[in-house]
Amino acid sequence: MFAFAIRRLIQAAGVMLVVALISFLMFRFVGDPVNQLVGVDTTPEQRAQLRQDLGLNDPVHVQFARFIGKAARFDFGISYQIKQPVAQLIASRLPATLELSFVSAVFALLVGLPMGVYTGLYRDTLLSRLFLAVSLVGISLPTFLIGILLIFIFSVNLGWLPSFGRGETVSIGGFWTTGLLTRSGLVSLILPAITLGLFQMTLIMRLVRGEMLEVLRTDYIKFARARGLSRRAINFGHALKNTLVPVITITGLQIGSIIAFSIITETVFQWPGMGLLFLQAVQNVDIPIMAAYLLLIAFLFTLINFIVDLLYVAVDPRIRLGGTAG
Amino acid sequence: MYRQSFLSRAAGAVARASLVAGAMTAATFSANAQDKTLRFAFQGTLNALDPYSLNETFTLGMLGNVYEGLTKRDKDLTIIPGLAESWETIDPLHWRFHLRQDVKFANGNAFTADDVVFSAERVRADGSDLKTRIPADSVWTKVDDHTVDVELKTPNPILHYEWDTWYIMDKEWAEAEGATKPVSAKDTNPGPSAYKANGTGPFTIESHEPGVKTIFKANADWWGTVEHNLDGVVFTPIASDATRVAALLSGDVDLIEPVPVQDIDRVNSDPNTEALTGPELRVIHLGFNQIRDELPTSDIKGKNPFKDPNVRKAIYQAIDIEAIDKRVMRDLATPVPLLIAPQLFDAPDLKRWPYEVEAAKKLLSDAGYPDGFSVGMDCPNDRYVNDEQICQAVVSMLAKVGVTVNLNAQPKAQYFAKVLAPGGYDTDFYLLGWTPGSFDSWNVLVSLATCRDETGKGGPFNLGGYCNPKVDELAKQIVVETDTAKRNELIHQAYKIMLDETSHIPLHQQSLAWGKRKNLAIVQRADDQVLFYWAKLN
Numbered sequence: 001m002f003a004f005a006i007r008r009l010i011q012a013a014g015v016m017l018v019v020a021l022i023s024f025l026m027f028r029f030v031g032d033p034v035n036q037l038v039g040v041d042t043t044p045e046q047r048a049q050l051r052q053d054l055g056l057n058d059p060v061h062v063q064f065a066r067f068i069g070k071a072a073r074f075d076f077g078i079s080y081q082i083k084q085p086v087a088q089l090i091a092s093r094l095p096a097t098l099e100l101s102f103v104s105a106v107f108a109l110l111v112g113l114p115m116g117v118y119t120g121l122y123r124d125t126l127l128s129r130l131f132l133a134v135s136l137v138g139i140s141l142p143t144f145l146i147g148i149l150l151i152f153i154f155s156v157n158l159g160w161l162p163s164f165g166r167g168e169t170v171s172i173g174g175f176w177t178t179g180l181l182t183r184s185g186l187v188s189l190i191l192p193a194i195t196l197g198l199f200q201m202t203l204i205m206r207l208v209r210g211e212m213l214e215v216l217r218t219d220y221i222k223f224a225r226a227r228g229l230s231r232r233a234i235n236f237g238h239a240l241k242n243t244l245v246p247v248i249t250i251t252g253l254q255i256g257s258i259i260a261f262s263i264i265t266e267t268v269f270q271w272p273g274m275g276l277l278f279l280q281a282v283q284n285v286d287i288p289i290m291a292a293y294l295l296l297i298a299f300l301f302t303l304i305n306f307i308v309d310l311l312y313v314a315v316d317p318r319i320r321l322g323g324t325a326g
Numbered sequence: 327m328y329r330q331s332f333l334s335r336a337a338g339a340v341a342r343a344s345l346v347a348g349a350m351t352a353a354t355f356s357a358n359a360q361d362k363t364l365r366f367a368f369q370g371t372l373n374a375l376d377p378y379s380l381n382e383t384f385t386l387g388m389l390g391n392v393y394e395g396l397t398k399r400d401k402d403l404t405i406i407p408g409l410a411e412s413w414e415t416i417d418p419l420h421w422r423f424h425l426r427q428d429v430k431f432a433n434g435n436a437f438t439a440d441d442v443v444f445s446a447e448r449v450r451a452d453g454s455d456l457k458t459r460i461p462a463d464s465v466w467t468k469v470d471d472h473t474v475d476v477e478l479k480t481p482n483p484i485l486h487y488e489w490d491t492w493y494i495m496d497k498e499w500a501e502a503e504g505a506t507k508p509v510s511a512k513d514t515n516p517g518p519s520a521y522k523a524n525g526t527g528p529f530t531i532e533s534h535e536p537g538v539k540t541i542f543k544a545n546a547d548w549w550g551t552v553e554h555n556l557d558g559v560v561f562t563p564i565a566s567d568a569t570r571v572a573a574l575l576s577g578d579v580d581l582i583e584p585v586p587v588q589d590i591d592r593v594n595s596d597p598n599t600e601a602l603t604g605p606e607l608r609v610i611h612l613g614f615n616q617i618r619d620e621l622p623t624s625d626i627k628g629k630n631p632f633k634d635p636n637v638r639k640a641i642y643q644a645i646d647i648e649a650i651d652k653r654v655m656r657d658l659a660t661p662v663p664l665l666i667a668p669q670l671f672d673a674p675d676l677k678r679w680p681y682e683v684e685a686a687k688k689l690l691s692d693a694g695y696p697d698g699f700s701v702g703m704d705c706p707n708d709r710y711v712n713d714e715q716i717c718q719a720v721v722s723m724l725a726k727v728g729v730t731v732n733l734n735a736q737p738k739a740q741y742f743a744k745v746l747a748p749g750g751y752d753t754d755f756y757l758l759g760w761t762p763g764s765f766d767s768w769n770v771l772v773s774l775a776t777c778r779d780e781t782g783k784g785g786p787f788n789l790g791g792y793c794n795p796k797v798d799e800l801a802k803q804i805v806v807e808t809d810t811a812k813r814n815e816l817i818h819q820a821y822k823i824m825l826d827e828t829s830h831i832p833l834h835q836q837s838l839a840w841g842k843r844k845n846l847a848i849v850q851r852a853d854d855q856v857l858f859y860w861a862k863l864n
Binding site: 029030031032033034035036037038039040041042043044046047048050051053054077078080081082083084089092144148151152155156159162163164165267268269270272276277279280283284285 | 367371373374376379380381382455456457458509510511512513514515516520521535536537538539562563564565566568569572573575576577578708737738739740741742743746747748749760763773781783786787
C-alpha cells in the first residue's frame, strides 16, 4: 500500500511538471502582456524596457525554470494587472470556488443518487420518465445557457434570487471568507450551484441507474430475493452498494472538473472565484496568474486521482494492489 | 414530451421577462434603494489603485472620484479649476499655479505646494505610465505653500490639457506608507498605493478587492460644492454581457456600462430602466500600410497598391458608412470626416468622400487594378463596439469593387501584439480606434499621422506608416504655437492634407451606451468617464 502510494506520488509530480510546461508554452500565443499593462501614450522604448524588466525577452526554457524554481517556494510572483502577489490573490479567491464546487457536488449527489436509484428500480413510471427527460436537458444544454436561463427566470422575471455575485461574506480566521453563514450568501449560491451541478447530477443519475439495472439482473440479487430478504435490504444493502465503485470514481474525478470548469459558471454569475480570476487573467494576458492557476488545477487533478485510487482499495478489497492474500 | 414543454416554458419566461421584471423587482429591492448607495457594474475590473500605474480611461475615471488634478473638466469637457484655483502664463516658458486653500486629503493632511511638486516628480518617475502628463524637462518649484511655478524648455500651449487625470497625491502619506514610487508590473513588492487611496476628491475608497468589489464612501470633508446625493458607491465588475444586463433589469445594480448595442431596445422597453447613449470621443478608422514595398498578404507582387493615394481613395469611396452605422451600429454611431471627433476639433469644410461605387471602380481601374486585388485585413474582435462586424461589412463592400479582403479578426491581446511596434507593425490593412488623451489634435497627428521608422520612432500608432513631411512639419509648429487662432489654422491644414491624400479612412465615433435604473440621474461625458459626483438617486 505504501509503495503504491509513493509510486503514484512520483507519477503525479511528473504529470504536474508536464502540465506546467505545456501551459507555459501556450502563453506565447495568448498575446502581448506589455500592451495590456500600459496606456496608449507609452512609447515603444518604454514598452521594450518593461518587456526586458519582466523577463519576457528570455528564452521560454529560462522563464519556465525561473517559474518552477519560484513555484517550488510557493512564490508565484506579482500579478501584472492587479499588482498584488498571485499566491495571495488565489488564496483569497479559493474559498468562493471551493464553496461553490462543494455545494454543487453535494447537490448533484443528493439529487442524482436518489433519482438514479428510483429510475433504476421503477423503470417505467411516469416520474422516472420525467427524471430522464430533465436529465436530458442537463446534459444537452451548455452550462452558460443554463446559467443565463436561470438568471432570466429567477432573477429578472421572478425577482427571487440575485443575478450575480456572492452576497455578503463572513471572514473566518482571517483567511477564509464564507457565504454560507449569511442569508444573501446562501441565496446567491443557489443558482450557480444548480448551474454547475446539473451536469454532474445527470451524470450520477444515469450512472447509478445503469449500474442498478445491471446489478438487479445478476444472480446474487435473484438468490437474495429467493432467500426472502426484504426489498429494502436487497435494493440498498446489496444492489446499491455494488453500484458505488464506479460512482465514487466518477464523482471523484468530477469534483476536479467541477472546480476546474467552474470557470464558465463563475463567469456567468460573476462569482468571485479562481475561475473568474483565471478568465480575467487570460483576457489581460496576466501570465503570473495563468501559470499559477494552471499549476494549481494540475495539482488538484493529480491529488484527486490519488485519493480515488486509495478509495478504490478501501471500498473493494479485491483491487488491493501489491497482493495481500485474500 | 416533458423536455419540450420545459423548454417552451423557459423560452416563454425569457420572453415575458422584460415585461414583468420591473413590477416584481421594484418591490423586492426597494429597501436597497433607500440608503442612496449607487450600485455600479462595469465589464472590466478596476485593478491597481495607484493613479500613475495605468493610463486608461476607466481606471482614471474611477480614480477621478477619489483623487483630483490641478485642473478638472466640466460636463462638456471644458477645463475648469481643480486643485489649482487659477493659473497664469507669465511668459510662454513660465507658468504659475495658485492652489486652492483649505483642501484636505482623506486622511486629514493639508494639501500644499509640496504635494504638487512631489506628484510632479512621482508621475515622471520610473514605472509611471503617465509620464507624458508633464514635460520631462520641466522644472517645478514651490513659491509658497499655495503657489507653484513651472518652467518649460519649449513653449507648450496645451501643458495643462491632460491634468484633469494627473491626480495629486499626498507627499506625507506616500512617504509614511512607502508609496513614493508608482506601482509598476515589474515591482516585486508593490507599495500600499496598489490597494489604498488617499485623495482630495468627493469620495474615498473604503475597501478594494480587485476583480470582486470596490466600495466608495462620500467624503463629508470635501472642499467643493456637493452635487450628488449619494452615501456611497459599490462597484462590481460583471464581465458577461447577458449577466450585466440581467443585473440591471432585475434591479441588483443601478448602473451598468456598457449595454451591448443589441440589448439597448431591451433595456429601454423595461419600465424601470433606460439606456443612456451619446457619441464617444473615440474615432474608429481604417489604415493602410504605405511603408512596405510589397504587401505580403496581397496578390500584387513587386509593388504596394496602397502607396497610390487613388487606390486609398477608391477603397474609401467603396465603403458605405451609412449602411455600417445603420446595420452594424444600429444607428448609434456618428460618421466623421477626420481622425478626431468634431466635439474636439470642428472643420465643417472638410467632408467625407462620398460613397460612390462607380467612382471607386474607376479610380481602381485608372490606378492599374481593373480587376482589383486581394489583401489581408487585421481587426480586433473584443476591443471596440462591434469591431469584427464592422470589418466584415467592409470586406463585403470592397468585394463589390473587386478588392478581395481576407479578414483576420482576433482578440485584442493578439491583435495588438501583431500590429504594434513589438510585432513589427505586421499589418497591411487594419481597424483602429483613437481618443486623444489631451483632447487635442496634436496628439492625433503625432500618434497616428507623423512619419515613423520600423522601430516606432515617430508616430507610434501610425501602424500603416503614412508619411508626409508637410504634416510632420505642421505638427512641429502646432506643439509650440501659443496663438489659438493660428494654431487651429495649422491643425486645419494638416487635416486637409490627410483628407486629400486619404491618409486613413475615418469611419465613425462609436456610441457610449450606459444602462441605468430610471431613478438614477447621471452625467454621461463624451470621454466615457463614470463620475459619481454628478449622480443622483431618487
